[in-house]
Amino acid sequence: MPGRSLSARALTYVVLALGVLVVAFPVWVTFVASTKTLDEVQSVPMSLLPGTQFLKNYAEVLASGAGNTTAPVARMMGNSLVMALAIAIGKIAISLLSAFALIYFRFPLRRTAFWLIFVTLMLPVEVRIMPTYQVMADLHLIDTYAGLTLPLIASATATFLFRQFFMTVPDELAEAAKIDGAGPMRFFWHVLLPLSRTSIAALFVIQFIYGWNQYLWPLLVTTQESMYPVVIGIKRMIAGGDAATEWQLVMATAMLAMLPPVIVVVAMQKWFVKGLVESDK
């Protein structure tokens, strides 16, 4: 706005700078600690300038883990990546198909199917911990990638997002496809899917982060360290008591665990913000 005073503008930037400083501070301290020796980290107060052990610490955790966990962090990052990709892609795929069925077809029990999916919004993993674990054990899915990902793939939110979007696609497109002799699946592949690109990109970012950051679920269904996602592994590195914790290695692991989701969010910021604000309305 024109005519705003200099002091008002100064206040704006001071508040923003303070905000960014506070938000970024923990990440900076983590990075600094991950580049030091254990002695340097344990000297109080730790200096806030990076140390010299960057390569050594990261190479050590990637290859052989730290503390009580013997599984290498590289392996845990691999598990996290499998989880994040399987959940993001799986969710998008099954939600696209079910939204397509709900919008473009009339069939018996359509409303029932809709409600069956819809009600799951009210059943997050957190409220059905014990029984879901028992189901997983009965199906022999403990310590498997299927067990880590399958139950998290069903999502009412993604189905809704696509349903909302399909309702805005003009009827004329489907009509034209029909006149040209295209069946429903051809229409889906060649018309609907290309039109949904933006929604798919936005959903991918949100679901990739959701999958990468899962904690409670993998805590329940993994018992072997080689199946831990990195988010679980890092907790085990600290659990061994305060004095024994090798903080510089824990912090290097924390940096590694943050890197992929942060890259995805920052690189795909435009779609992510759009998708978040629109899908949650």
Add this chain to the structure above:
Amino acid sequence: MLFGAAGWLPAALLAPQLAIVLVFFYWPALQALFQSVFIQDAFGGSLQFVGLENFQYLFSDELYLYSFQVTAVFSIAVTAIGLTLSLALAYFADRAIRGAYVFRTLLIVPYAVAPAIAGVLWIFLFNPTLGIVSHWLRGVGVDWNHVLNGGQAMILIVVAAVWKQISYNFIFFLAGLQSIPKSLLEAAAIDGAGAWRTFRSVIFPLLSPTTFFLLVVNVVYAFFDTFAIVDAATGGGPAKATEILVYKVFNDGFKALDIGGSAAQSVILMIIVLALTVIQFRYVERRVRY
């Protein structure tokens, strides 16, 4: 526009989604309902029908009521502090002439950080012996030890949870602010309203749909999505001072192996989510009307 006479096709399209939903959502939810009215010994042996006794027991159990209280304090603090801070940041980011994009990018980062990692970052900063923040606090005469002090442990998880949620709130507030017509703000300026007056009488009321939406989202977040923060930062301690309801379900079910009690707690949580979802949808309906 519909594709008629497709026969089995719609069923096939819906099958993967419905299969997962039935196996991993409905089956366990029904089991939770079923188990909540039984007592089972820890070794999976005898099963005894007890009706609503598990629930009666819960509501007479001081530890459970205490956990409710802890959850209430935690979620009110997280929601109030988180919304206030992110509204302030969004307000100033919206006013910034230059650099708004850079601020947004930096403020978005915590959204990508896993709650468990957020917990780890903050316990390092607040570590009683080597944490840099606890060192500063000692400098101003505060003896920080969240491992022993329940109040401080609560502050720690609130700080970590707020930090993690600031991005989300910020994105929505910023989008809300940017959709306010500039002509209204100019009209207020012409009428001689100062910045605070404009905020209070024009901006804040216009933001109320966003604020209400975020209120519900933040309560749900504090109730359910903060499990990892609590587990990584305090483990519910000291002396259950940070044992929120979700954490108690996990603790009682997996550590204490009290299956009936844990299932009854799950059912209560389901009712809470149900209530919150209904509130949210009522609001969405109202919003669609205008």
